[in-house]
Amino acid sequence: xxxxxxxxxxxxxxxxxxxxxxxGDGIGDLAGISSRLDYLKHLGVDVLxxxxxxxxxxxxxxxxxxxxxxxxxxxxxMAEFDELVAGIHARGMKLVMDLVVNHSSDEHAWxxxxxxxxxxxxxxxxxxxxxxxxxGPPNDWQSIFSxxxxxxxxxxxxxxxxxxxxxxxxxNWDNPAVRREIHEMMKFWLDKGVDGFRxxxxxxxxxxxxxxxxxxxxxxQGPRLHEYLQEMNRNVLAGRxxxxxxxxxGASPEDAIDFTAPERGELTMIFTFEHMDLDSGPGGKWDFxxxxxxxxxxxxxxxxxSLHERGWNSLYLNNHDQPRMVSRFxxxxxxxxxxxxxxxxxxxxxxxxPYIYQGEELGMTNLNIEGLDDLRDLESINAWHDLVxxxxxxxxxxxxxxxxxxxxxxxxxxxxxxxxxxxxxTTGQPWIRVNPNYQWxxxxxxxxxxxxxxxxxxxxxxxxxELPVMVYGRFEPLFPDHPSxxxxxxxxxxERLIVVNNFSAEPTxxxxxxxxxxxxxxxxxxxxSDFRLSPDGRYELRPYExxxxxxxxxxxxxxxxxGR
Ligand code: TEU
Ligand code: CA
Numbered sequence: 001x002x003x004x005x006x007x008x009x010x011x012x013x014x015x016x017x018x019x020x021x022x023x024g025d026g027i028g029d030l031a032g033i034s035s036r037l038d039y040l041k042h043l044g045v046d047v048l049x050x051x052x053x054x055x056x057x058x059x060x061x062x063x064x065x066x067x068x069x070x071x072x073x074x075x076x077x078m079a080e081f082d083e084l085v086a087g088i089h090a091r092g093m094k095l096v097m098d099l100v101v102n103h104s105s106d107e108h109a110w111x112x113x114x115x116x117x118x119x120x121x122x123x124x125x126x127x128x129x130x131x132x133x134x135x136g137p138p139n140d141w142q143s144i145f146s147x148x149x150x151x152x153x154x155x156x157x158x159x160x161x162x163x164x165x166x167x168x169x170x171x172n173w174d175n176p177a178v179r180r181e182i183h184e185m186m187k188f189w190l191d192k193g194v195d196g197f198r199x200x201x202x203x204x205x206x207x208x209x210x211x212x213x214x215x216x217x218x219x220x221q222g223p224r225l226h227e228y229l230q231e232m233n234r235n236v237l238a239g240r241x242x243x244x245x246x247x248x249x250g251a252s253p254e255d256a257i258d259f260t261a262p263e264r265g266e267l268t269m270i271f272t273f274e275h276m277d278l279d280s281g282p283g284g285k286w287d288f289x290x291x292x293x294x295x296x297x298x299x300x301x302x303x304x305x306s307l308h309e310r311g312w313n314s315l316y317l318n319n320h321d322q323p324r325m326v327s328r329f330x331x332x333x334x335x336x337x338x339x340x341x342x343x344x345x346x347x348x349x350x351x352x353x354p355y356i357y358q359g360e361e362l363g364m365t366n367l368n369i370e371g372l373d374d375l376r377d378l379e380s381i382n383a384w385h386d387l388v389x390x391x392x393x394x395x396x397x398x399x400x401x402x403x404x405x406x407x408x409x410x411x412x413x414x415x416x417x418x419x420x421x422x423x424x425x426t427t428g429q430p431w432i433r434v435n436p437n438y439q440w441x442x443x444x445x446x447x448x449x450x451x452x453x454x455x456x457x458x459x460x461x462x463x464x465x466e467l468p469v470m471v472y473g474r475f476e477p478l479f480p481d482h483p484s485x486x487x488x489x490x491x492x493x494x495e496r497l498i499v500v501n502n503f504s505a506e507p508t509x510x511x512x513x514x515x516x517x518x519x520x521x522x523x524x525x526x527x528x529s530d531f532r533l534s535p536d537g538r539y540e541l542r543p544y545e546x547x548x549x550x551x552x553x554x555x556x557x558x559x560x561x562x563g564r
Pocket of ligand 2: 021022023024025026027028029074
């Protein structure tokens with residue numbers, strides 16, 4: 001078991017547009033993040049992953065970059081970026097930037113030149129194809145944001161590929177000049193103090209038209225993908241001890257081992273999405289289904305057992321593309337605090353590097369989207385126009401419920417700092433509506449409430465720094481067929497953790513007498529502050545109740561279990 005800083009770290013994801021506004025224009029910015037670094041240090045996170053802050057026309061909120069070496073106008077200046085990096089490092093934290101190089105913006109100088117003709121130096125920086133003989137796009141590939149994945153440009157008499165929006169043309173990684181440009185750009189930011197990269201849809205960079213003409217597999221991994229990652233590693237990453245996490249929709253555990261096995265020289269970890277599609281039907285994301293814990297348990301257990309000592313997992317239950325985890329996997333109406341703390345057990349007590357999405361540590365919930373006016377995200381807006389208006393595949397009622405449950409705007413409401421107007425996010429008009437529950441779900445209130453979700457997260461993060469078993473312990477499932485219990489052990493030498501979670505609103509008995517001998521374990525953590533160890537190892541768990549036991553195989557200072 002090779003120790004690595006990025007295995008022991010906890011990462012906090014910031015969506016800058018919604019984190020903290022510093023100049024009253026209703027849009028979060030870099031100076032706003034700088035003003036909240038003490039809060040993040042107090043929370044106890046080690047790494048900040050900041051979603052894109054580069055020059056962009058914001059067709060997809062920064063995931064469409066028009067200049068990779070300039071700061072987005074709304075977010076601030078390069079001087080403010082340098083100040084932010086200095087502030088992060090001064091507090092002993094690290095910065096991971098978002099590398100969005102599967103595609104650029106169509107307003108990037110490379111594309112503006114490339115679209116002019118077939119013979120300019122940037123002509124092959126993107127993926128251009130002739131129309132079908134009978135006219136029309138070269139094949140039926142669909143964009144992930146609805147509609148054809150091809151856009152016609154009369155100047156070239158050709159179509160260009162955009163797996164996302166038409167303003168996000170895919171870069172041609174088969175062109176060595178493109179790869180060189182990207183490597184040099186990465187070095188530019190490393191020289192400015194960046195400590196790692198989150199790589200946007202990095203498993204899509206190698207295309208193959210022959211292998212998948214009808215585009216059945218939206219997230220197709222092309223033949224030269226691993227070659228390009230190994231080249232990037234050799235030319236840029238190697239020897240710098242960076243955290244690199246590849247966003248790899250569609251990746252399997254076997255793929256993850258190919259990406260993260262140390263001897264392969266590619267990435268330190270990836271984001272998988274299998275557990276993000278468990279409440280989707282055959283019709284995809286908008287064809288929503290009720291969440292069922294056993295499906296999540298089965299999936300996460302398989303990834304734990306598959307990657308142990310062969311690769312490395314990332315652990316997350318929400319981000320800027322997914323609905324809030326307490327609303328999706330917990331019960332944000334009857335047991336908001338209990339289920340938020342319970343879900344933290346799932347993210348932080350499995351083997352892998354945990355990721356906290358801004359506001360998760362407060363138990364922030366979905367927005368309860370009321371109508372199209374609430375929407376800002378092109379994925380949801382395009383899907384509405386396509387699936388309801390254009391092709392009537394869903395009724396307006398179904399689609400609105402689908403967006404209410406799965407829409408990305410749920411994750412993008414402003415951070416809830418306090419109960420002042422606009423939750424302390426801005427003194428202006430926020431770019432997206434603040435969730436009205438900020439009056440009782442906010443950082444200021446929770447900083448002074450010992451029993452809050454925030455204090456529970458602080459407790460968990462401080463324990464991770466103390467106990468190697470939490471980082472490196474082997475995962476062993478418990479009660480794998482129980483209808484509502486998600487429980488497991490972590491084992492590292494003599495050290496053992498037992499984690500038990502009741503994922504239902506019903507009281508649930510659990511018997512640990514055969515697993516934890518009397519007096520062998522101490523109570524480590526419990527999301528109901530009055531939970532106590534039972535001498536016979538039998539418990540009647542309350543709704544969304546969970547706890548963590550530890551077998552004292554490791555000397556520890558303080559004895560406080562409830563996160564206080
Ligand atoms: O997301 C890629 C991706 O997988 C998303 O399309 C996701 O599956 C979907 O939105 C969930 O419905 C990355 C970024 O995280 C996302 O914000 C960008 O919109 C996208 O790439 C294009 O850059
Ligand atoms: Ca601002």
